[in-house]
Amino acid sequence: MLDNKIIKIKDLKSPKGAFLLGHLPQFNTYNKHQVLERWVEESGDLFKINFVGKEFVVSANPDFNNKMLRMRPETFKRFSKIEEVLKEMGVDGVFNAEGTTWKRHRKPIAEALSVKHVKAFYPIILDKTKTILEKFKKYAEVEHVVDVQKEFMAFTIDITTEVAFGYKLDTINNSSNDFQKHLEVIFPMINKRVTAPFPIWRYFKSKKDMVLDNSLKSIENVIYDVINKAKRRIEKQPKLKEQPSNFLEALLVENGEANFSDEEIYGNVFTMLLAGEDTTSNTLSWAIFYLAQHPEIVNKVREEAIEVYKNEVLSSVYDDIELLKYANAVAQETMRLKPTTPQLYLESNEHIIIENVSIPKGTSIILQNKVAQTQENYFSNPNTFTPERWLLNECPMHEKHSPNVMRAFGGGARYCPGMHLAKSEMIVLISALCKHFNFKLEVKPEEIKERFEFTMYPENLKVTFKAVE
Numbered sequence: 001m002l003d004n005k006i007i008k009i010k011d012l013k014s015p016k017g018a019f020l021l022g023h024l025p026q027f028n029t030y031n032k033h034q035v036l037e038r039w040v041e042e043s044g045d046l047f048k049i050n051f052v053g054k055e056f057v058v059s060a061n062p063d064f065n066n067k068m069l070r071m072r073p074e075t076f077k078r079f080s081k082i083e084e085v086l087k088e089m090g091v092d093g094v095f096n097a098e099g100t101t102w103k104r105h106r107k108p109i110a111e112a113l114s115v116k117h118v119k120a121f122y123p124i125i126l127d128k129t130k131t132i133l134e135k136f137k138k139y140a141e142v143e144h145v146v147d148v149q150k151e152f153m154a155f156t157i158d159i160t161t162e163v164a165f166g167y168k169l170d171t172i173n174n175s176s177n178d179f180q181k182h183l184e185v186i187f188p189m190i191n192k193r194v195t196a197p198f199p200i201w202r203y204f205k206s207k208k209d210m211v212l213d214n215s216l217k218s219i220e221n222v223i224y225d226v227i228n229k230a231k232r233r234i235e236k237q238p239k240l241k242e243q244p245s246n247f248l249e250a251l252l253v254e255n256g257e258a259n260f261s262d263e264e265i266y267g268n269v270f271t272m273l274l275a276g277e278d279t280t281s282n283t284l285s286w287a288i289f290y291l292a293q294h295p296e297i298v299n300k301v302r303e304e305a306i307e308v309y310k311n312e313v314l315s316s317v318y319d320d321i322e323l324l325k326y327a328n329a330v331a332q333e334t335m336r337l338k339p340t341t342p343q344l345y346l347e348s349n350e351h352i353i354i355e356n357v358s359i360p361k362g363t364s365i366i367l368q369n370k371v372a373q374t375q376e377n378y379f380s381n382p383n384t385f386t387p388e389r390w391l392l393n394e395c396p397m398h399e400k401h402s403p404n405v406m407r408a409f410g411g412g413a414r415y416c417p418g419m420h421l422a423k424s425e426m427i428v429l430i431s432a433l434c435k436h437f438n439f440k441l442e443v444k445p446e447e448i449k450e451r452f453e454f455t456m457y458p459e460n461l462k463v464t465f466k467a468v469e
């Protein structure tokens, strides 16, 4: 890529594929990201694959990926299939909007999720953290083997629904509520449809497609009802304009120039629910995966917690989060090794040459961002879980440290606007969990598998909690 010769896509290497079907049979699996990782080993950090003749470029080159991410929304967009599939489900929000529509959506969304607003939502995070700590305390008393992925999902669903639109669910204590059941249907179906070679559901609806339609309808009814109530509440209580108590109110208040239709408000509330749950709960689960294997790290998080919030159960002051630097480093290191979105899917809006590679208009590109985050070139001892590498004053002990290749929250103008909210949730919970518990893996680490269903989570993670005396 470094000499001046222009490289065309046809010149790129390609891993071994099947006759006619190309690479589809190998990619048709639950761990697509690991298939891509294997292909990177086989064909280098820029190569092409094809699914039944449809060509895709795959890039694991962080500079190349960074450039593409930064050229949005003008030169690159998300896979058009993502927009198609989500719109078809009635979701018309910032994640799938493109071009000027995206710009119109992004400003009020970013504003509604700004640090200022997250600070106002903080009591919700505290309340849910206390609730889950209580539950884990009871589990610890009877040495219950905990399916942490399920518990953290309940935690993030409760936070996200209350932050998104003031809906109090208490999934933590009541795991079988209907709203959550409907939400659980959505992600796997998005994944299935975005990666399907043919949109069969448009011609024939399977049982799963019908279940999806039913779930979408139920969620729609709930959200529209809440939108109407929020509008009336803001009219009656003008102080909410200054300090909205949830994302929906913040969005209605920040709506100004964007002038969202009710469908767009609905689309964005729904987007929050989808974008804010699995991503955060998966990262928390992966954090426990590592913490359970590193009691010395749990101790360090605990020492920091005692120093910052003394005898309190958890950090009750929002500004304390800044002081929980080691808990933050644990979250950061978890996202380096186990990013919940290991790859992003883009498409070029126009012909462009990047680093001598000619990319025609309409090219589909898979950005495999996880690879660089775990490569020796960018991080010393890349496969060891070392939160210290994220602490400024301790970092020099590692020769290589390249935070700029981290893409766990994406990059460029479309980076994740929920980052402050997610980090607040994760830091508060990781800190409080380590303050009160030790963890033991009940399954061998090698039996815990990465599983990809639009986001990547640990399958088979079972842990017991032991309360600290």
Ligand code: HEM
Binding pocket: 069, 094, 095, 096, 106, 109, 113, 160, 271, 272, 273, 275, 276, 277, 279, 280, 283, 340, 341, 344, 407, 408, 409, 410, 411, 412, 413, 414, 415, 416, 417, 418, 419, 421, 422
């Ligand atoms: C650990 C938790 C999270 C991770 C790892 C994560 C990761 C990501 C990534 C990789 C993207 C794509 C960025 C890009 O295209 O460059 C994204 C987009 C997005 N995320 Fe998050 N996210 C998390 C939590 C949240 C939360 C809590 C919310 C809100 C409640 C949220 C809302 C969004 C939205 C709205 C977008 C679309 C942004 C756009 O297209 O302009 N995310 N996130």
